[in-house]
Amino acid sequence: CTCGVGQFYDEHSHVCRLQQECSCYESQSEQYIHPSHSFLVQTPIVSNCSCSNGSLQCTSFDHNQCSSTQIYSLNTTFCPRTCTNYLSHYDCGLYGPGCTCPSGKILLDSTSHQQKCISIEECPCQYNRQIYIENETIIQNDHGCQNCTCKKGGLWSCKKFSCTKTCTIFGHSHYQTFDGLYYKFPGLCQYILVKDINNLFRILTQNIQCGINGQVCSKNIIIEYNGVTIDLIRERPILFNDIELSNYQNQPIQFGRIYIYQLGIYTIIKTDDFIVKWDGQTYVDITIQSNTEMSGLCGNNNDNFDDDFKSSNGASQINVFDMAQSWQTSVQCTSEKNQSLNNDPCGDSLAHAQRRIWAQHKCDLIKIKSSIFNNPFEICIEKMETHLIEKYYQACLYDACQ
The missing domain is CATH 2.10.70 (Complement Module; domain 1)
Known part of the structure; x- marks a missing residue:
């Protein structure tokens, strides 16, 4: 390799x-x-x-390089205490001449060119690579819905509250559950995406081949809610109990507790229990209340992605295929278990070298800031965790290579 x-x-x-x-x-x-x-x-x-x-x-x-808040010492640790590591600081045992903080002070940030020493009480809080001062309040959604306040010492004090969670299906077989688990599954069947514990509603996806290289994507989304069936089909009008709808692009249409309308490129299906947002092609997200117990390919919505691979009988699964196959709606449908779930469409062969170069060039926008041109993703890059950026980058490569 x-x-x-x-x-x-x-x-x-x-x-x-x-x-x-x-x-x-x-x-x-x-x-x-x-x-x-x-x-x-x-x-x-x-x-x-x-x-x-x-x-x-x-x-x-040069000891003259020490900042105004530091002092020069012949016995400076090469692994200093900082605002980001003081609670779990490890002394690496390496010492030598250099700049250090006076007694009772720690570094604000060891990577900054202008290194500043402050007391622990002065440390700011950090979240998604952003800095927050004492008493600033933010909402954190990566571990459930939490209202967090920055306290002394750079520590967060958080309280949970009820909010919304979203499951997303996009591109060629990419899934992200309500609890944030990301996986790929190229199954060619109809599957239950979400089903609430009270059997009030369920939402399904019909997957088909949509490219010349065996790509799989969603052809249509089926919503079953309170005795009503809504079909969202690519390149066709919305079907409401098999009746074609029109004019929802211009103004919302209401059917009891169901609202259907167009918002930019998205078709929105809004109810008291969920919201579906669909781009008419290969992207759909489903938003529910954070306290709603769910099942299906979108997981169970319990703030723990480690148990999202559960089959329709409630058993935990290790294999993505076994989990997903249990949510098929027809036994007549077949899925190839030997389909490669982590294959690289570009591969490492010379034949695919140009394809990989093109894909990397297009997908680099997702994670690389540029001073040469205006990158529309720069605001996202600054606010998102590195591992999330990398996840979307790899998904982009996977789809672009195909």
Whole structure:
């Protein structure tokens, strides 16, 4: 196996990366350094080193470089306490001449070029790479719905409240459950996406082949609610109990507790119990209340994605195929169990090199900031966790390669 054109193998994370994303190995401490991070090293003189393009760039240390809040010491730790690590700080045992904080102070941020020493009580809070000061309040949705207030020492104080959760199906067989579990499943059947515990409603997807390379995507969404059936079919009008609807693009149509309307490119089906948003093609998301117990391909909505792979009889499954197959609505439908769930459509062959280069060029917008052109995703990049950005990037590569 080898990395694609323009990529390098990162021995620390065991994945292929662009050169500017590669980590660096520091032999003295036997640690991997993240890109753009800086630190002090004694070899035997003290140097200020940073990781750039997979290699360490070091300059000799000048004690006059200490910031106004630091002091120079011959016994400075190379692994200082900071606002982000003081609760779980580990002393690496490496010491030498350099800048350090006075007694009772810690570093605000070890990666900043202007290193500042403050008291623990002055530490700000952090969430999604954003900084918040004491008494600022935010809503966190990644571990259930929580109203969180920043307290002294950079600590969050959170209280849960009732809000909404969303399951998303997009592209070629990508699923994200209510609890945030992401997986791929290229099944060619009709499946139950969501079903509430009280049997008040259920929402299904009919999957078909939609490309020349065996891609699978959703052809239509079926909503069954209070004795009503709504069909959302690609390139066709909405069917309400088999009757074609019109004019919902111009103004909302109401059927009892059901509202149907157009919002930009999306068709919206809104009820007291759920909201379905569909782009008319391969994207649909289903939003429910956070306290609603669910089942189906979208998981059970209990704030724990570890148990989202449950079959229709309630048994936990390890294999995605076994879980998904149990939610088929017809025994006559067949799905190939040997379908590759994690295959790379671009592969590593030379024949697919140009396809991979094109896909990477298009998908780089999702995770790389640019000073050359206006990237519409930059606001998202700044606010999202790195692992979420990487998830969407890999999904983009998967679909673009096909």
